[in-house]
Amino acid sequence: MDLAYTPKQRAFRAEVRAWLADNVPAKPLASYDTQEGFEQHREWERRLFDHRLSMVMWPEALGGRGCDLIEWLIFEEEYYASGAPLRVNQNGQLLLGPTLMEFGTEAQKQRFLPRMAASEDMWAQGWSEPNAGSDMAAITSKAIRDGNEYVLNGQKTWSTRAIYADWLFGLFRSDPASSRHHGLSFVLVPLDAPGVTIRPIRALNGKEAFAEIFFDDVRVPVENRVGEEGQGWHVAMATAGFERGLLLRSPGRFQHTARRLVALYQAHREAAGRDPTIREAVCESWMGAEAYSLAAYHTVGRLAKGARIGDEASTNKIVWSELDLKMHETAMRILGARGELVAEAPDAEDGASWLEGFLFAQAGPIYAGTNEIQRNIIAERMLGLPKA
Amino acid sequence: MDFTFTEDQLAFREAVSRFLMMEAAPEMLREIWETDVGRSPDLRHKIAEQGLTALSVPADNGGLGMDDIAWSLMTQELGYYAIPDSLADTAYVACGLISSLPESVTRRAEWLERIADGSIRIAVGHAVNPLVADAHAADLLLLPHGDEVHAVPRSLVDVIANPSIDLSRRLGRVVWEPTSATRVASGDAGRALWATTLERGVLSVAGQLLGLAQRMLDLSVDYAAQRKQFGKPIGSFQAVKHHLADVATRIEFAKPVLYRAAHAVAHGEADAAVHVSHAKLACGEAAWLAARHGIQAHGAMGYTWEVDLQMFMKRVWALDASWGDRGFHKTRVAGFVLGDAARLGPGRTFGE
CATH class of the missing domain: 2.40.110.10 (Butyryl-CoA Dehydrogenase, subunit A, domain 2)
Known part of the structure; x- marks a missing residue:
């Protein structure tokens, strides 16, 4: 166990941090669930790609940097800490990308992966x-x-x-x-x-x-x-493993939300303090995000030593989706009567970002395989309980 | 950056697990329960023969010089096999305190050598615990008097037994008089020793709780796979599956928190107390859930004296509040998270 970053890792962190500080748009982009916002996010992805930061783990020949998983975690930490836009092409980059690398022909890789990294294809x-x-x-x-x-x-x-x-x-x-x-x-x-x-x-x-x-x-x-x-099922299941697992939801995202939640609590301390369970939920959110990060570093370390992500990926999906829900529910409770205000409301706090996140958090336990399905997988494959 | 164990550490854990599986079967633990002293000299002798009492003892004193990180694996095994308190208290918590004493404490080397060869039991009192575990059976007690650390022979204390629901736990109220003859540290040095001893005591219990959680999960999975109702194993029903899947998930995500805390204590990190309290909370919650869902999966059998689950459940209920109850640990975490100096957010997991 050696919990110090190497000089190379530190230098990479510093480079990513500096680039993001200079390049993250000051004004938040429009929602990527709209045509306008989608194109703004495509443009942002293009800038990331031009600096070989869109897919840092991919080989250089495909537009990446050949980073290892620790460097990927560092990138993700810096990315979310900077408040940069959400990644609009993750379905391609994180689900299809690794699948093509494992199952695709050389021609398919050459045809699709660089354009995917650049978000020329969404x-x-x-x-x-x-x-x-x-x-x-x-x-x-x-x-x-x-x-x-x-x-x-x-x-x-x-x-x-x-x-x-x-x-x-x-x-x-x-x-x-x-x-x-x-x-x-x-x-x-x-x-x-x-x-x-x-x-x-x-x-x-x-x-x-x-x-x-x-x-x-x-x-x-x-x-x-x-x-x-x-063989499509086999190919798709390999993809599903990536999706449930670490790649789709790296710890930095939730640590950033936890930090914002602590700040929100501090800003509303007097009102939020009337309900002591809010304070506890804020602390639990921080602990949950830290535990998720620690589990990621532990898994990545084991992968580097030759282990494979197995069915324990299903525990990841349950943890991040329930943590995300808890954090946003807590934020809504802190905001109280102003929590319902949408982005256009003049009295909305922080552009109604908590409400937006709260709505999306409702989907977390459903997409990428419902949490009930994940619990079945854990019970049957990790614990060896009999099928129904 | 490598947040994993070495091959040697993992192999050692495996060896300990195999040894305890053979030597500490539930039937034997039940026999020990029924004895007056509640401890087995024979088991302790075998444990010492395996070198387990010498793990933390510095190499100069005949030990293996292992640190808190190795112990975070070992304590899980002690929990898994429900090995009573005195081993971890002596070989880990007390050993850590004694090896940090100045050389001027003349009996330091003798104590360490006796820990290593398994010929001494040491009980550790701490202000956070109202009673002292294994005080009655100890040869030596480490006791606080303000900031002072006293090493008191058993003959100089009275122990008033306080039976626990966990029959493997033997608690005593210790009545004693501090004297200059028993004092081994005081002032800032004593305060620092008690502070580190607290973290080590908490880590020891957290690791045991996690091991207990895993044991109860394993017992419950076995039971649910065999017990049939409606013509099928009850473990094929989703309601039962999901109870146990939730336990498995809690355990998976408590482990790395324990390891992070162990590293923090081993390296004297500034925020070690926060990591340790986080670990205790995470491991304790996994263990409570394992007990609750475990007894549910066992049905009425789980409520009997006969089924082994009770031994592990009771140990969890007892240990969870030792070395600081949840309020104590939540207060330490909140003091950090909601404090002005906290550096939170992505990239801070390892204190960068």
Whole structure:
């Protein structure tokens, strides 16, 4: 155990901190759940990419810096501490990116990864269907082989920011006689292809934050398939592991929220002090965020020594989503009667950022596999309890 | 930056676990419960033979010179096998205090050598604990008098037994008179010794609580996988699964907090007290949840004397408030988090 950063790690932190201090927009960008905000965030991603800061862990040839996981944690800490914009292309960069690196052909990597790092291509996820939510193996959308093409038919839903995105990575049934986890293929679909219809779904915040997507005889070339035909479940599950695990939600994000929560409590100490459970919740939030950070460093250290992220990734997802919810609930309780005010309200505090975060926190225990599904995974795979 | 254990540390833990699995089975612990003294000279002898009493003793005094980080693994094993208090109190908490005494304390070397060879039991009194664990069976007691540290032979104290719901715990109210002959430190030196001893006592209990939580989880998983109702193992029902998954999650996220705290104490970090209190709270909450969900998973069997779960539950309920109750530790954490000097937020996890 050696808890000192190396000179190289310190230098990297200093460089990232300095760059962010000079470059983070002074005025917050518009919400990335709007067309205007989406394009502003794309522009921001471009600036990150130009300084090789969009995907620091990726190899230099793909626009990254070849950082290790400790350096990635450092980057994330500095990123969230600086108050920089949320990352608009995470679905692509953190879910599809690692999947392509593991399962993609050399041509696919060259074609998609650099453009993804630069956010020239924005990616949406196409997994859930109206009747395949927690039970994802119930997918019925089809990709039927016709010569050198797949013909796609069916419907996907809950696809985050899909109305603004350029591409979709999805799971389709390529063997019509198959069922459940078998006979699925992982296919990349340009969202401007003929036969694709995208209909926005308004989310809790009133914005068109996600969408349903209809496929009517959409033709995509066979080279858009990732992994072997029929192996889509295996490919997608590897992606799901990344999603649940550390990559999607690094500790810096929650430590930043915890720090803001402490500041909010201090600013409203007199009113918040009337309810002693608020003070306790603030301290617990800090402890929760620290524990999450410590667990990340411990995991990363073990990975560096050759361990693999296994089913314990499911515990991560429960912890960060419930922590995020708790912190935002606590903030709402501190704000009291002003908590309901939206961004346009002249008396709203801090641009209603806590309310915005509170709404989004409601989704945390649901997306990326509901927390009930995560608890099943923990019980069955980590603890070895029998399946239902 | 490497927040992991060495291969040697992990292998040593494995060896200790295998040894205790053989030598400290629940049936044997129950036998010890029934004895007057509540301690087994035979078990202590075997533990000493394995070198476990010598872990913290400096190499110059015949020990292995291991630090708090190694002990954060060891205390989990002591908790997992519900090894009674005196081993950790003697070989870890008392040993830490005695090895920090100045060389001018002439009996220091003798005590350390006797800790190493397993021929002495030491009880540690601290102002935060109203009673002293294992005072009755100790050869030597380390007791506070203000800032002073006194090393008092058993013959010079009266011990009034206070039975606990945890039958492996033997608490005593100690009646004694401080004299210059028993004083081994005073003033700033004594205060500093008691401060570090407090952190070590808390760490010791936190590690044991975490080990106890893991043991109760393992027992509950085994039970839920075997016990059938409605024609199926009860562990196949989601309500039971989710209870146990929540325990597993708490344990996973308490471990690194314990390790961080152990590092802070081993290196005398400025904010060590905050890390230690955080660890005690995290480990204590995991252990309480493991007890609550454990007894629920066991159903009525969990409420019996017969099933082993009770041994571990009771130990958790007892240890959770020792070396500072939750109020004590929450106050220390709040003092830091809500204090003016706190440097919070991303990048501060390791005090940068």
